[in-house]
Structure formats: C-alpha cells, structure tokens
Amino acid sequence: MANQDDNLLKKIISHAKEYGFIFPSSEIYDGLAAAYDYGQNGVELKNNIKSFWWKAMVQMNENIVGIDASIFMHPTTWKASGHVDAFNDPLIDNKDSKKRYRADVLVEEYIAKIEGKIDKEVDKAAKRFGDSFDKDQYLATNPRVMGYAEEIASINKRMKEAIEQENLAEVKKLIEDLGIVDPVSGSKNWTDVRQFNLMFSTELGSVADGASKIYLRPETAQGIFVNFLNVQKSGRMKIPFGIAQIGKAFRNEIIARQFIFRMREFEQMEMQFFVKPGDEMEWYEHWKNKRIQWHKTLGLGEDNYRFHDHLNLAHYANAACDIEFNFPMGFKELEGIHSRTDFDLKAHEEHSGKKLQFFDPQENKSYVPYVVETSIGLDRMFLAVMTSAYKEEVLEDGSERTLLKLPAALAPTKVAVFPLVKKDGLPEKAHEIIDLLKLDFSCQYDEKDAVGKRYRRQDAVGTPYCVTVDHQTLEDNTVTIRDRDTMQQERIDITQLHSRVADLVSLSRLLKQL
C-alpha cells in the first residue's frame, strides 16, 4: 500500500513535469530544494482553482469582499501577530535520543535547577532560624546561596551575550560547559546549535535606522487584519462580513518535502470573517459546512475528505479544525478553519494604538470583532486535484491510457479541435471552429498523427472535450464532440457547439451547487 502510494506520487510528479504542469525550480542549475515552477498547463489549472475559490467566496457572498495586500509589511505587524517572538529559536538536537530542543530552554531549565537549590537552602535556613529569619538578608549574605546566584548571573550573562551576538557556537559551548544532558537519553551528544527562523527576512534600504529589516509575510491573514478598518469604512461593511485574499506566503520550514505539499514559498487562499463576540461558534460551524461543500462540489471523491479537530489549540484560537485530503502520502491537512477570537485585532490595537473596532448601531456600542478564518493552501489544492484526477486505465481492447479526470471547469484546456485529416479543407474548418470558441474557452488545435493519438494526448492533460471535423462536416455543418472520461462521441451541429461547451465546462455550473 505504502509502496503503491509512493509510486503514485512519483507518477504524478513525472506526469506533471512531462505535460507542463509543474517543473522543478531552476532545474538547469540542479534545482532549488522544495521550490517548483508552474508550467503552461499548471498555471491554467491553478488560475482556475483560484477563480473557483474567489467566485465562491467573494462573488457569491454579498458580505465578503477581497483585497490584495503587499507581501512586505511593517515589521511591527509580526511582533503583534506573535511570529517574531514565537519563532526565533536556537535549536539543538541530541544525536542519541533524536530529540530536538530549544537551546535557550535547556539553559533555562538548568538555571531552574540551581534556583531549586537556592530555594532548598532558604527552606532549611528558615527552619533553623525560625521567626527571626530574614530571607533577603540570608540571600545577600549566605556564601553558598551567593555562589549559586553568581553562577546563575554568569550563565545568564553568557547566554544573553551569545544570543545578542548570534554566536551559536558559544551557545553550544555553554551547554557543554554546563554539562547539560538530554532528559531522554541522558547523553551529552549534541549537534551544533542552529538558528531556526520561520520568517524570511530581507533588507528594505530606505527605512530609517534599525527598522530596515523586514520580513516576507509568513501568512496572508495579517494583511487582512491590518486593513480591517480600511475595508470596513470604505466598503461600509456591517458585521458580520468577510475579507478574502489570495497570495503568496513564505515560511522557512525546517524540512520542506513531498513535492508541492510543503514548500517554503506557497500560496494561500484565506478569508477572515468578522463576527460579533459570542456568535463565533455559530459562524465557525457555518464555514465548516460551507467549505466542505465547496470541496465536495468539485467531485474529487467524498471519501477523500475528513475533518480533523484540533485538541491543542494555538495561542489565538478557541476552536480549530482541518479539512484533510487523502493525498498519495495519506490524509494530510488541506484547509484550516479556525476561530481566532479577537486575538489579532486586539494585538494590532495594542501595537498600533489604533482602535480596530466596529460600532454596532443596534447595541449602540463598539467592540473588537471576533474572527473565523478559512485558510486553504492553493498548492495543496492543486495537488489534491492532480491526485484524484490521475488515472491509468486499461481499456477493453487491453490497451492503456493515462488521463487526468480533472473537473471540466478546472481543466487547462477546455476544448481541442482536430481535423480528421489535414487536407480537403478540414484544417481550415477546424480553425474556424476554434475562432468561434476561443473568445470564451481555452482551445487547442492539433493535426499531427492519427486522431486516436491526439485524443490520448488531450486525455493526458485533462482536456474534457475534443471536437473533430470530418468530411461530413463540410456537407452538413456537424462535428463530433468526444467526452474525455467515457470516450463517447456525439454528433452535433456547429451552431450548438458554443452553448454545449459552455454548459459543460462553466464554473457557474459548480457555483450553483454551493
């Protein structure tokens, strides 16, 4: 099973490359780890996924609007969001237990042990001296306690200096000098200390002293939060309302793996829905339902989805779940739905000094709204679509075909048009048909090789419909239209072609089902 699934991922990777969906980044220079480029078919599929999401979220909901915020944001944004403090850790691994620790935490724990010793001395002394015990005086005069205190001060000083100078070798040396052992393995077999920064930083030249270090955003959500007031005021938005955004985000993952599933540069489709405090659970349930409905409408297979409720909640959330998809490597997170409380807006109020509140005319008072977030990984969605679409079929005659059963509305090419043979005016007629269709649908023309081979080529890139011009076409203006999945053909009049195709491949057909 595992092997088969490994093979499936490998096949999808090869297929994606061979047919222009996804290429390894900078391949001619040996590639760049975990970065991928979307090719000519990939970009179409990706754009179609975006479009389906955007229309489902923004166009279909009167109270949701979209924005496109800058990737660069004021550095304080990330202090407010908690990203700067929470993910700037010196990490160290124990080679025997294979456990990873925060180096500063190991040192703090060591200090805590010494503090424990001081406390013991204090307790002992308190018993000895009885009522006349003066703790402060004892701490200031007892030689043993003073020794401990000095040791703590010295460790703290070394640690502080090392961190400030970003001298990771010194941090390691400190751990070695202190003889700190792994609590699991009991060994002192440590790796070097490495700084783990979740966020990519870069320099912004023109910003004044000290503030020139800025980050590439690790999530798009903050671009929405900092624009909460702008959108609410300028759009005259009333609670409850939402702000949607599609955009790139960057995370320096410790390990980026599994094709486009976990990349350091990726694209998110997020919507933050602002609600009245107290209503958040109702809306959390609402969006759980809405989002799973969106997925199921695509028809990738209902069994391929499941919810996973978070038991350990993040610092900002009071409820959270994932929509997981059955990827080749198993069920993995595809989308997150989080009830983020008022954590973010409050944090931005504190750091910016601006009121980020909504005045409720009914209640005649202002409040900081609560937020329900839906956040889906676009690249992961792409992989989910590819995973469910990739099929190897054995046909009745024993021959095989490889095809992508993409939802028609997402397919990079909607219609391929072929002349049965490339003479007798058939190619010209085929081009006329393309001119008729290309205003609304992405089309491809192909006259090379036997027509069966051309069908297979289109199957491989997921084109849902192929139209073939034959000699009869010249007589009665009809063509055959062939369905990718069933390989069945139907002969229809050219004048009906446009409306027929529109009906089959349109996004609105899916949107109606939401």
Added chain:
RNA sequence: GCGGGAGUAGCUCAGCUGGUAGAGCGACAGCCUUCCAAGCUGUAGGUCGCGAGUUCGAACCUCGUCUCCCGCUCCA
C-alpha cells in the same frame, strides 16, 4: 539534522570483470488519409548531477560535494 533509496535523452530505464553511451515511449519534419496509442522514412536531443583522485583509459572504482524521493523530527 538523522536513517534509507536514487541521480544516464523530455519520460521510463539498460549499460558485463573499467575500453570515451543505447532501447522503448515521446518530440520534430515528411509519407499515408484512417474516429480512439503502438503503419513507413528521416531528424534532433546526453561533457552519464558536479568536482577531485586512481588508471594508458572512468557512466562503472575511491573520496568529496550537490540535488531529489521516502521515513523520523517540525509545522501558529
């Protein structure tokens, strides 16, 4: 980071105990004119991941290095 596997044509791979590269599919051009891959002819495409070393000679042996895949670790 640790452990395992792998890098040869666009894809899948072969290449013997070392003798300076092959196949199938694919692509392109042409022939044929045919409604579901595999008819015929021709063409293009590889400093065998990269760098050293051993050797008269390295895709093959040695060392180093890079990249990819899988598992563990991390994933607000």
